[in-house]
Amino acid sequence: LWNKCLSIIRDDISEQSFTTWFSPIVPLKFQNNTLTIQVPSQFFYEWLEENFVSSLRKAIDHTIGRQGMLEYSIIVDKGDRKNPPLSFNLPTTNQQNSSKDFTNNPVAKSPFQFKNLDSLELDSYLIPKYTFDKFIEGDCNRLGRAAGMAVANKPGLTSFNPLMIYGGVGLGKTHLIQAIGNEIKQQFPEKFVLYVSTEKFTNQFVNAIRNNSIEAFTNFYLQVDVLIIDDVQFLSGKEKTQETFFNIFNHLHQSGKQIILSSDRAPRDLAGMEDRLLSRFKWGLTADLQQPDFETRIAIIQKKLQDDGIQIDFEVLEYLAHSIQTNVRELEGVIISLMAQASLTRKEIDLELAKSTLKSIVNEQEKELSVENILEAVTHHFSVELSTLQGKCRKKENVFPRQVAMYMLKELTNLPLKSIGYHFGGRDHSTVIHAVQSISEAMETDKSVEKTVKKLFNRFNLNAN
Numbered sequence: 311l312w313n314k315c316l317s318i319i320r321d322d323i324s325e326q327s328f329t330t331w332f333s334p335i336v337p338l339k340f341q342n343n344t345l346t347i348q349v350p351s352q353f354f355y356e357w358l359e360e361n362f363v364s365s366l367r368k369a370i371d372h373t374i375g376r377q378g379m380l381e382y383s384i385i386v387d388k389g390d391r392k393n394p395p396l397s398f399n400l401p402t403t404n405q406q407n408s409s410k411d412f413t414n415n416p417v418a419k420s421p422f423q424f425k426n427l428d429s430l431e432l433d434s435y436l437i438p439k440y441t442f443d444k445f446i447e448g449d450c451n452r453l454g455r456a457a458g459m460a461v462a463n464k465p466g467l468t469s470f471n472p473l474m475i476y477g478g479v480g481l482g483k484t485h486l487i488q489a490i491g492n493e494i495k496q497q498f499p500e501k502f503v504l505y506v507s508t509e510k511f512t513n514q515f516v517n518a519i520r521n522n523s524i525e526a527f528t529n530f531y532l533q534v535d536v537l538i539i540d541d542v543q544f545l546s547g548k549e550k551t552q553e554t555f556f557n558i559f560n561h562l563h564q565s566g567k568q569i570i571l572s573s574d575r576a577p578r579d580l581a582g583m584e585d586r587l588l589s590r591f592k593w594g595l596t597a598d599l600q601q602p603d604f605e606t607r608i609a610i611i612q613k614k615l616q617d618d619g620i621q622i623d624f625e626v627l628e629y630l631a632h633s634i635q636t637n638v639r640e641l642e643g644v645i646i647s648l649m650a651q652a653s654l655t656r657k658e659i660d661l662e663l664a665k666s667t668l669k670s671i672v673n674e675q676e677k678e679l680s681v682e683n684i685l686e687a688v689t690h691h692f693s694v695e696l697s698t699l700q701g702k703c704r705k706k707e708n709v710f711p712r713q714v715a716m717y718m719l720k721e722l723t724n725l726p727l728k729s730i731g732y733h734f735g736g737r738d739h740s741t742v743i744h745a746v747q748s749i750s751e752a753m754e755t756d757k758s759v760e761k762t763v764k765k766l767f768n769r770f771n772l773n774a775n
């Protein structure tokens with residue numbers, strides 16, 4: 311009976327699909343119009359249902375008839391045990407069994423990951439400086455770091471598979487997952503560790519489609535022992551790439567290969583991602599990296615300076631750790647500028663230098679909403695002097711910037727009209743009202759005025775309405 315089904319299915323699908331997906335199936339029994347087939351895994355079952363359901367239905371119709379049913383017996387893999395989605399099959403019965411590797415033998419190695427084509431050496435794309443040793447431990451990263459160590463000591467053998475590290479920008483995701491890779495390479499030189507950004511993975515996939523080499527692409531990834539994928543949030547909305555990644559993920563996972571992922575947000579907050587992929591992400595361990603606390607920031611700064619053989623006073627250290635709280639990348643940026651400043655000016659890194667360096671960096675980054683900054687933005691934009699804004703000149707080219715500045719102060723601050731007038735050489739509030747009205751009207755009638763004002767607002771990350 312199953313052989314009859316197979317011959318019907320064979321006519322429907324490609325030889326490759328047939329071999330991959332139907333030859334591993336074992337018919338178990340036929341009873342009460344129900345044919346039971348054994349499939350190697352949950353993933354395999356889902357794949358069949360998703361891709362070949364109509365061919366299966368057709369085969370059952372032709373052999374058993376419309377009342378015929380198909381039942382899957384799944385060899386339990388290490389995956390989740392959630393009930394399969396309802397389709398025309400009956401509920402599946404699970405049979406305990408060890409997981410079974412059904413991947414094809416890796417075919418010819420694909421060239422796109424080679425360091426250089428002559429040596430044919432497989433490149434891991436690991437950056438040597440990202441080690442555990444340099445990854446300072448703190449409350450903010452303790453779980454992720456410990457889990458990373460565990461995975462590095464026993465890749466593929468812990469229940470942390472996949473290991474998913476998530477956290478905001480500059481909190482050390484890339485560093486940590488690279489450190490895991492480096493540690494594994496160190497301990498198990500024979501393992502093929504591969505680090506790839508999601509962006510690169512996507513580009514390779516798109517190229518593979520273009521060059522008709524999806525098989526080579528997939529086969530390449532199936533050879534990997536430890537797959538490290540950075541920033542998986544970029545898979546959002548890329549359905550085809552997700553599908554292929556899902557496929558690779560399952561094959562690797564099933565063969566006991568280690569998968570390590572990073573994301574800028576928790577799996578539950580990843581939008582535009584297929585549920586089945588999200589559920590895979592949660593199979594192993596999910597650990598987040600948080601903003602480092604004060605002590606950890608101190609330790610990180612100390613370590614960075616120490617690595618460069620630089621000593622600084624605790625006072626300066628404390629000042630830096632207090633001033634930069636958001637993320638480690640920023641902290642590093644400041645230390646680097648500070649060291650550059652110190653070597654340029656041949657000065658010691660003292661509190662004064664730290665303060666001035668920090669000030670220049672912060673000013674560059676974001677404009678704080680203050681009268682001073684707003685007036686500065688306007689004078690800069692129109693190339694006029696502050697004294698012109700505040701002066702009495704009635705020439706049009708001076709009046710316009712002056713009115714824009716008043717308009718911005720009115721819109722962006724809570725200052726009373728009288729105080730705004732005060733900033734323009736003590737003008738009274740009716741002058742300010744007039745300016746605000748003129749600019750509002752001009753914005754409605756003149757696109758270029760609207761554009762100018764919007765551009766100025768944007769410097770403060772705000773929108774003009």
Ligand code: ADP
Pocket residue numbers: 444445446447451477478479480481482483484485486610638639642
């Ligand atoms: P993400 O990938 O989360 O955006 P990165 O891993 O690129 O962040 O980290 C930004 C910088 O901060 C890197 O240079 C990294 O070495 C450093 N860094 C982050 N966390 C730590 C830490 N705990 N100890 C030492 N350096 C860190």
Ligand code: MG
Pocket residue numbers: 483484485540
């Ligand atoms: Mg990163």
